[in-house]
Structures are given as structure tokens and as C-alpha cells.
Amino acid sequence: MTIASRDSNGNGQASAVPDSHSRTAPPAAAKPVKKAKRRSTSHLKAVPETLQEREALRDAARVYAENLDRSKPFTKSELEAHGRQLLSELGQPEKFLGFVMVLIGNFFWKRQFLALPFERRLLLLPHCLKHAEGCPADYDEFGLDCEKCGACSIADYKVRAEQLGYKVLVAEGSPIVLKIIVSGHVDGILGVACLNVLEKAIDKVLIAGVPSYAVPLHSGDCKNTKLDESWVWDCLDKYEPLPEPQTTGYVPLMRASNRMFEQQFDELVPQVRSTGGPEDFESPLAATEAISYDWLKHGGKRLRPFITLAAYDAVTGAEGLAAEMNDESFVQPLAVRRAAVAIEAFHKASLAHDDIEDDDLYRYGQETLHRRHGIGTAINVGDYLIGLGYRLVSRGTAELGGDVVADVLDSMAQAHLKLCDGQGAEMRWQEQGELDLKPIDALKIYALKTSPAFEAALFAGLRMGGPIDDYQEMIPAFCRHLGVGFQILNDLKDWQGDEDNKLVAGQDALSLRPTLLLALALESSDDAQKRELAEILEGEGDESFRLGRLRRIYDACGVFEKARALVEKSRVRAEALADEVHPDGLRQLLYFMVDTILAEEPAPPTIPTVVLDPLPILNPAGA
Ligand code: SF4
Incomplete structure (x- = not known):
């Protein structure tokens, strides 16, 4: 949810705000709503002061979202345009834009979120809800480890959510949420956060097609913050199966990309000289392969291989886009997956060399390859990954055809x-x-x-x-x-x-x-x-x-x-x-x-x- 300012005169509606007709029956191939310039957004993140005002906007957002096209997720621009349209219809000021965007997103996804089993949901709470002066909890790698002292509402939500089967995190949401989703641990998010955090985090989640429901904090003060507690309970302990098809999104393809470097890695990139044990790193003959595979396999968002898988999917029937979130039976052809891994191999090779050239100290939260293994080894690993990448593609000739492989190799070489x-x-x-x-x-x-x-x-x-x-x-x-x-x-x-x-x-x-x-x-x-x-x-x-x-x-x-x-x-x-x-x-x-x-x-x-x-x-x- 990156939201845009209006024209400087403050009056203009964004030019491509959908009219009510396009909202009620948006054609599948309709072009995305045109983009507005994005400037500072702090003046667009006000929360109405009274519960009555907040509930009035929430009810209007619910009605507005009823007729939205649910065949695919919003783009950012579309969600913003819907927010502006709703405010315009209600005669409400622009300062509530961020708030109504969250609400529209909520009601777009709510039924799909409620259809998720509790054990496939994540409850994400902000630590600023805690009792600032008296909270006895410490932080660990997952965030705040609430001791359930009862001094704030975190304990109430956490206890009930864990009873139901939720995973619960009390942490700043933006860095970790999509990673948890892509890793396959959960399929949807019930999140409490201020509008600043929602702007940074939820837009990625929403546009990727993750069923989510967000309860905005009343302020972004980061201390003893407040929320409308009943809004959390509207979703937290509700489960309503949904017979109709879900909105398509990119999570299945992101997970497919992830699986290539986890469950499928040995199939896609078989070991030749190493065995996968720690002793490989000490063996002169196995070490290069072991270090290279380890470097290739771990770290990074795997964005580039995702692009390859998703592009292939987009022009071959969009089976992955339409797949169920947890459908591990969705598997693209071996040669396609190997080419996607090759893309990551080239990327990792460039990082290994780049880190040497810049003498960077850290990569992916760890020491860089050359600091761990020495400059000579890091150069060699980079070279190895380049060779590996080309071989991963060239071996796909039988499956893809010589012309296709030649074109792909040429593009990679370029x-x-x-x-x-x-x-x-x-x-x-x-x-x-x-x-x-x-x-x-x-x-x-x-x-x-x-x-x-x-x-x-x-x-x-x-x-x-x-x-x-x-x-x-x-x-x-x-x-x-x-x-x-x-x-x-x-x-x-x-x-x-x-x-x-x-x-x-x-x-x-x-x-x-x-x-x-x-x-x-x-x-x-x-x-x-x-x-x-x-x-x-x-x-x-x-x-x-x-x-x-x-x-x-x-x-x-x-x-x-x-x-x-x-x-x-x-x-x-x-x-x-x-x-x-x-x-x-x-x-x-x-x-x-x-x-x-x-x-x-x-x-x-x-x-x-x-x-x-x-x-x-x-x-x-x-x-
Ligand atoms: S309930 Fe948990 S988060 Fe809230 S003040 Fe007590 S220990 Fe801290």
C-alpha cells in the first residue's frame, strides 16, 4: 500500500479512479488503474478519532468491497484508486486514504481469510501494544516473548490464538511476513499494525495474493498504542469454509521457486563430488562443489528464479497462478526449473565476485564468502557457479529443443x-x-x-x-x-x-x-x-x-x-x-x-x- 498524494490543488480525483460500473463488473482483461505520482504520504494516514466514525468507514468499505472483482489481487494503484473512490462517495477527506485502503483490502480478503484453518494462519501483533512501563517480557529472535502477565491485550490475543492453532508473532511485520508465507508455514495473516507499517508491509502481502486482515492501530506513536479490540475478535476465532474459488496470486509460484532450493535441490543440481556432509568443506576434491552449492542454496529472496517460473507460467496457461496455495503437485518441467536455478546461480556468482571487488563484510546476515573462505576460493566459487548455470540450461536441450536453449544461453551470455x-x-x-x-x-x-x-x-x-x-x-x-x-x-x-x-x-x-x-x-x-x-x-x-x-x-x-x-x-x-x-x-x-x-x-x-x-x-x- 504505497499511497499517493492528490494534485497540488487538493481537489482533483485521480484521473483513472474506477467508476462504479468498473467496480461492480471489472472485466478480467481491464487495464490496471493508471498511476498517480507518489510523494510523501504522512498526511494520508489519519485514523478517525471516534469509534463511530471508524465504524462508519468500515461499514462503507464492506459494502464497497462486496462487488469487487476477486479473480486476482489488487495492484497498488488499483487499491489506492478504490480508496479514493470510496472517500469521494462518502465526502470524506483525503487524510483517511490509508485507513480506507486497509479496510477495502480487509473486505476483499476477509472471506478467504476466514476460510483458512486456524493452524494455517499467522497472528502478527505489534510490540508497541505492550504496557510500556511494566512489561516484563524480553525479546528473542521471534520478537517479544510475551509472559502473559495480563497487563495488555497481547496476552489475550496470544493465548486464544495459540489455543486455536495459530502461529503467533509479536514483532515488527514488514521484514518477516512474506518470507514466512513463502516458506509455507502459514497461508494467511491477521495483523495488527499502525498505518505506517501497513503501508510498508501489507501491500506486498496483498498484491502477492495472501489472504489477510489488518486491524489498524489508532496512532503510529510506537508506545502504549490503542486499537479497536472488537475488530480483532471479528476474525480471530471465526472459521467459515468457502465453497467458491479463491483469488489467484503469486504465492504458489513463490513457493515453487522456494522448493527448488529446498526439497528439489538434489534433483535439480545433483552432487558429483560432495556428499552433503560437513566433511565436504574440508575435502580438497569436494570443497568447491560443497561451498558453491551451499552458497547457491542459501540466502536471498529467490526473486529472479521466481520471475523465470512466473513468466513461463504466464504464457503457458497460468496453471501456477491458479494453483492452490499448498498445491505441491504443481511442478513445472525439469528443464524450466533448472533454467530458473541457473538464473540464481549467475546472480550468486555475481554477488561472490562483487563482494570481493567491494570488500563487503556481510551478505545475507553472514560474513561474505571471501571472508569465510578466502578470496581465491570465493573467485573460484563464482566461476564454478557460472559454469554450473550454463550447464543447467544446456542439459535441457532434449526437453526444450536446441533453438530454445540457444536463445536462452545467448540471452544469459548477453x-x-x-x-x-x-x-x-x-x-x-x-x-x-x-x-x-x-x-x-x-x-x-x-x-x-x-x-x-x-x-x-x-x-x-x-x-x-x-x-x-x-x-x-x-x-x-x-x-x-x-x-x-x-x-x-x-x-x-x-x-x-x-x-x-x-x-x-x-x-x-x-x-x-x-x-x-x-x-x-x-x-x-x-x-x-x-x-x-x-x-x-x-x-x-x-x-x-x-x-x-x-x-x-x-x-x-x-x-x-x-x-x-x-x-x-x-x-x-x-x-x-x-x-x-x-x-x-x-x-x-x-x-x-x-x-x-x-x-x-x-x-x-x-x-x-x-x-x-x-x-x-x-x-x-x-x-
Ligand atoms: S501481557 Fe505480555 S506483552 Fe503485555 S505487558 Fe504483559 S508480558 Fe508484556
């Missing part, structure tokens, strides 16, 4: 060359150390470094699914916008730090990487600011002091706003290309990629298997 060109350009710029970088040059590097992996993943899925002629031009253009926008978001994220990868804010900036932010600052700064920039970037000394100076210059040059505008431009251009694509399932996938890859919050961190595995024991009744 991606590989572009990536090396981009990485080389970045390193050369750093070596030269001259503060001469134009925004267009930074964007060119981004297009080379980041876009090819998306391009290879999308191309492979579509080409294995059939002729590619209709998509030849769209694929590189779409992926260029996607990759550039994604990389700019990473630049912005650099200023927030990244707990999972143990990054400290501003590291890219201080390490003299040719980022767009730096290029924008150089473009707008006066001579004095340029001199100061050079001093900061070339200088030694206290990092936080240098970062503070750098941020002041960036702020003065309007760098962050300009970068966000460029992300927005990338998003709009990618969506414009998606609008022209057929079949509808492929267009839906492209929109989903835009919504998830260009989401403005940090990507969910990797949750190690050791953390996910014990989840069921959070619920003794369900163990």
Missing part, C-alpha cells in the same frame, strides 16, 4: 557481458577518483549492472514458454526501467543502513561509488560545495561526521527528492510498457514485478532456515 561492463565501469570510475560524474553516466552504469539479471530471468521464462517475437523489444526496455529504479532505491536505502547485511548508513556514498545521488549532487552543487564534496570523499576521519556533512550537501542540492522522482519515472515507464503486453497474465506479472521490485521500503531480509523451522513450536497446541 546479460553476463553487460553486467561485467557495468561492474568494470564502476571500478574504473572509482580507481580514477575524479569527481566527474553526470547523472546520465550513473544511470548507464545502473542499466548495465542491475537490469541484465532481470532481463535474463524474464527472457528465459518467456522463451521456454513459446515464441518470443512479441516481447523482443519490451523485455530489455522494461527491465532497464526496473533495474535502474531498483538501483536508485538501493542508493536511497544506503542512507537508511541495512540491519540484515549489517551495513551502516552511507557506506556506498563514502566509498566513492558512482551513485546517482553523488552525480545529482555534483550536477547541482556550487564550487564551494564541490570542494567540500571532494574533501569529504577523499578525506579520512570520523565517518559519522563526514556523513553528516555529505547529507547536508545532498539535502541542499535536493538529491533525495530528485532520486525519488527518477524512481517514479522508472515505475511509470515500466508500467506503460506493461500496459501494452498480452496475455493478461503476463501483464499482471509485469505489474507485480514493478510493485514488488520498486517498493519503496527495504526488501525483506533473509530469514535463516534455523529461524523459520521452529515456528510451529511457537504454537504448542499445533505442534
